[in-house]
Amino acid sequence: MENIVQSLRMEREKPFCAYLYDLSKLRHHVNQLMTTLPSACRLFYAIKANSDANLLTTLAPMVHGFEVASLGEIEKVRAVDAKIPILFGGPGKTQEEIEGAIHHGVTLLHVESIHELQLVNHIASQKGTTVSILLRVNLRSSVPNAQLKMAGVPTQFGIDEVEVPNAIALAKSLPNVKLLGFHFHAMSNNGDSKTHVYFVDHCFEMAKTWGKEWNIDISYINVGGGIGINYQDVENQFDWVDFMEGLEKVLEKHNNTNWQTLFECGRYITSSCGYYAAEVLDIKQNHGKSFCVIRGGSHHLRLPAAWKSSHPFTIVPVEKWSYPFARPELNDSVITVAGELCTPNDVLARDISVPRIRVGDILLFSYAGAYGWAISHHDFLSHPHPEHLYIESDSINGSGAKTEDKRLQIKISVV
Numbered sequence: 001m002e003n004i005v006q007s008l009r010m011e012r013e014k015p016f017c018a019y020l021y022d023l024s025k026l027r028h029h030v031n032q033l034m035t036t037l038p039s040a041c042r043l044f045y046a047i048k049a050n051s052d053a054n055l056l057t058t059l060a061p062m063v064h065g066f067e068v069a070s071l072g073e074i075e076k077v078r079a080v081d082a083k084i085p086i087l088f089g090g091p092g093k094t095q096e097e098i099e100g101a102i103h104h105g106v107t108l109l110h111v112e113s114i115h116e117l118q119l120v121n122h123i124a125s126q127k128g129t130t131v132s133i134l135l136r137v138n139l140r141s142s143v144p145n146a147q148l149k150m151a152g153v154p155t156q157f158g159i160d161e162v163e164v165p166n167a168i169a170l171a172k173s174l175p176n177v178k179l180l181g182f183h184f185h186a187m188s189n190n191g192d193s194k195t196h197v198y199f200v201d202h203c204f205e206m207a208k209t210w211g212k213e214w215n216i217d218i219s220y221i222n223v224g225g226g227i228g229i230n231y232q233d234v235e236n237q238f239d240w241v242d243f244m245e246g247l248e249k250v251l252e253k254h255n256n257t258n259w260q261t262l263f264e265c266g267r268y269i270t271s272s273c274g275y276y277a278a279e280v281l282d283i284k285q286n287h288g289k290s291f292c293v294i295r296g297g298s299h300h301l302r303l304p305a306a307w308k309s310s311h312p313f314t315i316v317p318v319e320k321w322s323y324p325f326a327r328p329e330l331n332d333s334v335i336t337v338a339g340e341l342c343t344p345n346d347v348l349a350r351d352i353s354v355p356r357i358r359v360g361d362i363l364l365f366s367y368a369g370a371y372g373w374a375i376s377h378h379d380f381l382s383h384p385h386p387e388h389l390y391i392e393s394d395s396i397n398g399s400g401a402k403t404e405d406k407r408l409q410i411k412i413s414v415v
């Protein structure tokens with residue numbers, strides 16, 4: 001990726017600022033997930049992590065389907081694939097969204113409240129149809145170690161565990177909804193495979209209890225997403241192989257059920273294929289600290305500012321220097337990386353040791369493919385957007401192509 005960034009820089013006049021997506025890397029990663037997943041499981045991509053059309057097009061033939069949380073997301077999915085299964089969740093669904101879900105042939109609708117259950121049934125009956133649903137449960141017990149908790153704590157998500165029996169009774173009495181199981185998305189950015197296994201087992205136990213008590217013919221148990229990325233120690237990522245081993249044991253333990261286990265992962269699928277590259281515009285000292293200011297910032301990659309954490313990056317050296325005065329440079333220093341916005345919150349990494357950094361070098365942030373561009377406030381201060389470049393690293397690396405050929409492999413789109 002470093003060489004690609006260097007050659008892309010040479011082709012441009014202005015300071016470099018781009019999102020780069022390595023589609024080959026995405027395919028390899030997802031292929032590894034799909035081929036190791038037990039046969040009773042289905043992997044969906046939660047597109048809110050990154051709904052870029054090129055990524056969706058790459059993923060559509062690989063994953064079992066997409067998970068969406070709005071009518072806009074349903075439309076983005078249908079724009080790339082007319083048939084692919086869709087799961088539709090999220091709080092506060094409107095009448096228009098539920099009608100849209102029926103119109104676009106959503107496979108399962110995740111019902112978030114008793115009121116929503118009534119609304120779905122009402123709309124389905126007006127349209128003379130039946131909607132297949134899962135009840136989204138907000139469990140009482142929380143998930144240890146996950147960064148963001150959607151359940152186990154009071155949140156706007158799902159139906160409180162203690163209310164679930166009422167929701168089941170109501171669902172069974174309504175003629176235009178078909179209750180097919182439960183949905184349990186309960187966390188975000190969990191880095192521990194053992195915790196995730198424990199969570200899946202707990203979901204099975206809960207679903208079994210309700211299934212038996214209420215005589216429900218369960219087809220699906222959706223255990224959500226929430227598999228994490230370790231942004232602080234990138235060499236030490238979620239242990240997928242260990243998770244698969246643990247998952248097999250959980251499925252074995254519950255092999256008297258005939259359910260499909262659904263996963264709807266966002267971050268874990270697209271984070272690693274995305275990079276955000278931004279050129280160093282200035283290096284300065286203030287109150288005894290060194291700051292490096294980049295062409296870009298949290299309006300392009302808001303994740304570290306949102307979490308008040310540091311995002312991992314490497315420094316891509318750029319030799320070109322075209323001014324007749326000395327190039328600012330720091331050696332063996334500790335720097336804070338700030339963006340170009342007029343707010344002290346525009347910081348992407350704090351107090352990072354670097355061997356050498358110069359104005360004109362490029363910072364290459366990794367793991368920027370999920371919750372990067374998608375969650376950022378692009379137009380605050382009206383700086384130009386980054387370029388969005390799509391790379392097939394396989395064809396570049398494999399053929400040893402020179403710059404001329406490389407360019408053919410890079411699709412450019414303006415957002």
Ligand SMILES: *Cc1c(COP(=O)(O)O)cnc(C)c1O
Pocket residue numbers: 046048049067069089090185187188189224225226227264265266267268
């Ligand atoms: C955001 C979300 C996901 C995906 O979460 P990740 O942490 O990105 O895996 C899955 N399901 C629901 C309901 C969500 O809101």
